[in-house]
Amino acid sequence: MDLLKVNWGRRKHSLFxxxxxxxxxxxxxxxxxxxxxxxxxxxxxxxxxxxxxxRMSQAGVDVPAKGGFSFDLCKRNDMLIQKGLxxxxxxxxxxxxxxxxxxxxxxxxxxxxxxxxPIVADKNCEKIHYMAPNIYCCxxxxxxxxxxxxDMVSSQLRxxxxxxxxxxxxxxxxxLLKKHLFSYQGHVSAALVLGGVDITGPHLHTIxxxxxxxxxxFATMGSGSLAAMSVFEAKYKEGLTRDEGIKLVAEAICSGIxxxxxxxxxxxxxxxxxxxxxxxxxxxxPNPRTYVSSKGYSxxxxxxxxxxxxxxxxxxxxxxxxxxxxEE
Amino acid sequence: xxxxNLDAPHSMGTTIIGVTYNGGVVLGADSRTxxxxxxxxxxxxxxTQLTDNVYVCRSxxxxxxxxxxxYVRYFLHQHTIQLGQPATVKVxxxxxxxxxxxxxxxxxxxxxxxxxxKYEGGKIYGIPLGGTVVEQPFAIGxxxxxxxxxxxxxxxxxxxxxxxxxxxxxxxxxxxxxxxxASGGVxxxxxxxxxxxxxxxxxxxxxxxxxxELEPQNSLLxxxxxxxxxxxxI
Numbered sequence: 001m002d003l004l005k006v007n008w009g010r011r012k013h014s015l016f017x018x019x020x021x022x023x024x025x026x027x028x029x030x031x032x033x034x035x036x037x038x039x040x041x042x043x044x045x046x047x048x049x050x051x052x053x054x055r056m057s058q059a060g061v062d063v064p065a066k067g068g069f070s071f072d073l074c075k076r077n078d079m080l081i082q083k084g085l086x087x088x089x090x091x092x093x094x095x096x097x098x099x100x101x102x103x104x105x106x107x108x109x110x111x112x113x114x115x116x117x118p119i120v121a122d123k124n125c126e127k128i129h130y131m132a133p134n135i136y137c138c139x140x141x142x143x144x145x146x147x148x149x150x151d152m153v154s155s156q157l158r159x160x161x162x163x164x165x166x167x168x169x170x171x172x173x174x175x176l177l178k179k180h181l182f183s184y185q186g187h188v189s190a191a192l193v194l195g196g197v198d199i200t201g202p203h204l205h206t207i208x209x210x211x212x213x214x215x216x217x218f219a220t221m222g223s224g225s226l227a228a229m230s231v232f233e234a235k236y237k238e239g240l241t242r243d244e245g246i247k248l249v250a251e252a253i254c255s256g257i258x259x260x261x262x263x264x265x266x267x268x269x270x271x272x273x274x275x276x277x278x279x280x281x282x283x284x285x286p287n288p289r290t291y292v293s294s295k296g297y298s299x300x301x302x303x304x305x306x307x308x309x310x311x312x313x314x315x316x317x318x319x320x321x322x323x324x325x326x327e328e
Numbered sequence: 329x330x331x332x333n334l335d336a337p338h339s340m341g342t343t344i345i346g347v348t349y350n351g352g353v354v355l356g357a358d359s360r361t362x363x364x365x366x367x368x369x370x371x372x373x374x375x376t377q378l379t380d381n382v383y384v385c386r387s388x389x390x391x392x393x394x395x396x397x398x399y400v401r402y403f404l405h406q407h408t409i410q411l412g413q414p415a416t417v418k419v420x421x422x423x424x425x426x427x428x429x430x431x432x433x434x435x436x437x438x439x440x441x442x443x444x445x446k447y448e449g450g451k452i453y454g455i456p457l458g459g460t461v462v463e464q465p466f467a468i469g470x471x472x473x474x475x476x477x478x479x480x481x482x483x484x485x486x487x488x489x490x491x492x493x494x495x496x497x498x499x500x501x502x503x504x505x506x507x508x509x510a511s512g513g514v515x516x517x518x519x520x521x522x523x524x525x526x527x528x529x530x531x532x533x534x535x536x537x538x539x540x541e542l543e544p545q546n547s548l549l550x551x552x553x554x555x556x557x558x559x560x561x562i
Contacts, residue, residue: 178394178395182391182395186391206368206369208363208368208390208391210389210390210391211391211394211395212361212389212390212391212394213394214361214368214369214372216369216371226366
C-alpha cells in the first residue's frame with residue numbers, strides 16, 4: 001500500500017491514467033516482483049527483492065516499464081498452426097514421476113524415457129534433478145523446460161544459501177518455481193514433483209505448468225500418472241519404512257513404464273532423509289536389451305590419446321566462518 | 329487418455345460457502361482440484377489463511393487464486409505491521425478486489441473472504457469473476473453453488489448459533505458434492521470468531537446420504553484395511 005501512496009505523490013499523470021497503464025500489465029501493484037525478464041541477471045535474488053521498497057519508489061518517477069512476458073509470438077504461433085504449418089517437434093519426457101513421504105523423509109521416483117513424438121530419443125535420461133543437497137525435483141513435460149527451470153532455481157537457491165547462511169527450505173524452492181511458472185502462464189511446460197527434507201521436516205509438493213501447487217503425502221505426475229496413482233491409492237499408508245517405501249515407488253513407476261507408452265526403460269529412485277540423501281540411479285532395469293549380437297561389437301578406428309594435461313580452473317575457497325543453523 | 333487432457337490448467341470446480349452467524353463466520357469448501365476430467369488432488373485445502381482472523385475460500389483457476397491469495401497475504405502482513413493491530417476483513421476484501429478488478433482480463437478466480445474483527449464482527453465478502461465486491465450475510469461460489477441457491481433461500485436464517493451455522497455449511501457442501509461432478513472429496517470448514525479460528529474436517533464417506541445415493545459397498549478402504557488377505561473362495 002506504501003507503494004501506491006508514493007507513486008501518487010510523484011506522478012505527473014492522474015490516478016486514472018496510472019490505473020489504465022497498470023491494468024495493461026500482469027500485476028501492476030508490484031512491478032519488480034512481477035517482471036519475468038529472463039535476461040536480467042543483474043537483479044538481486046528474489047528473496048531480497050521482496051523487501052526492497054527503495055527501488056520500487058524509484059520506479060514511480062518514469063512511466064512504469066512494460067514488464068511481463070510478451071505473448072505476441074504465442075499468438076503468431078497459434079495462427080501459423082491453424083494455417084497448417086507443422087510445429088517443430090520437441091523433446092518431451094512422456095514420463096511417470098512419483099513422490100511419497102515415508103517415516104523418515106521423502107522418496108522420489110522416475111522412469112527414464114525421453115520421447116520426441118513417437119520416437120524414443122533417450123532411453124536412459126535423468127529426470128530427477130538436483131535442487132539443493134536436501135531437495136530434489138522430478139520433472140515431466142518438455143525436457144528443455146524442466147531442465148532449465150530446475151537449473152535456474154537450483155542456482156537461485158545456492159545464492160540464497162550463501163546470503164542467509166542456512167540450508168535451503170523446500171517451500172523456498174516451491175515459491176521460486178511457482179512464481180516463475182505462473183508468470184509464463186503455462187507456456188513453460190514443466191510439471192514438477194518437488195521433495196526434500198529441511199529443518200521443518202519432510203515436504204512433498206507438486207507444481208503444475210500454470211503455477212498452481214499442491215502439498216500431498218503422495219503424488220504422481222506425467223502421462224503415466226494415472227497408472228502410478230492407482231498403485232499409490234491402493235497401497236499407500238502412513239509411516240512406511242524405507243524399504244517398503246522404495247518398493248512401493250518402484251512398483252508405481254513400473255506400472256507407468258508398462259502401461260503408458262510415454263514412459264519406459266528404467267526406474268530411478270532418490271531417498272532423502274534428514275541430513276542424508278541417496279540417489280539410486282537405475283535402481284531397477286526391467287527392460288533389458290533382449291538381443292545383443294553374439295559376435296560382439298568392434299569399432300575399428302580408435303581415438304589415440306596423445307597427451308593429458310589437467311588445469312584446475314577454480315581454486316577451492318576456504319570458508320572460515322560457519323554460522324549456526326537456524327533452529328525453529 | 330487423450331480426452332483427459334492432463335495439460336489443461338488446473339481448475340477447482342468447487343463449492344465454496346461463507347456464512348455469518350451470531351458472533352462470527354463459518355467458511356466451508358469441498359476438496360476437489362481437477363485437470364480436465366482427472367482429479368489432480370482429492371484432498372486440497374481451498375480455505376487459505378490471509379491473516380490470523382481472515383480466511384479466503386478460493387475457486388476457479390488454481391494457479392490464479394493461489395497467486396492472488398499469496399500477494400494479498402503479503403500485503404496484509406505489511407499492513408498489519410504498519411497499522412499496529414490486526415487487519416480488518418473489509419481491508420482484506422478490498423485488497424483482493426483491487427487485484428481481481430485491475431487484472432480482470434488475465435485472472436479467472438472467484439473468492440469468498442470471511443473473518444472477524446473487533447469493529448464490525450463477523451463479515452463475509454463475495455468477490456466473483458470481474459472484481460465486484462459484495463458484503464453479504466452469506467455467500468456461495470464455484471460450480472457447485474448453482475445447486476445451492478434455492479437451498480439457501482429456504483434454509484438460511486439470521487442469528488444462527490455456531491453449531492447451526494456449521495451444520496448448515498456441511499449440509500450444503502455435501503448436497504453440492506452429490507450433484508456437481510467438479511466437487512468432491514472432503515468438506516473442510518473454518519469457524520472464525522472473537523475467540524479465534526477452529527478448523528474442522530468431515531471425510532466424504534461419513535457425510536449424510538441424499539436421494540438415490542447408495543451406501544459404499546465393497547469399498548477398497550474396508551477391504552485393504554481388513555486383517556490379513558482372505559483366500560479366494562471359488
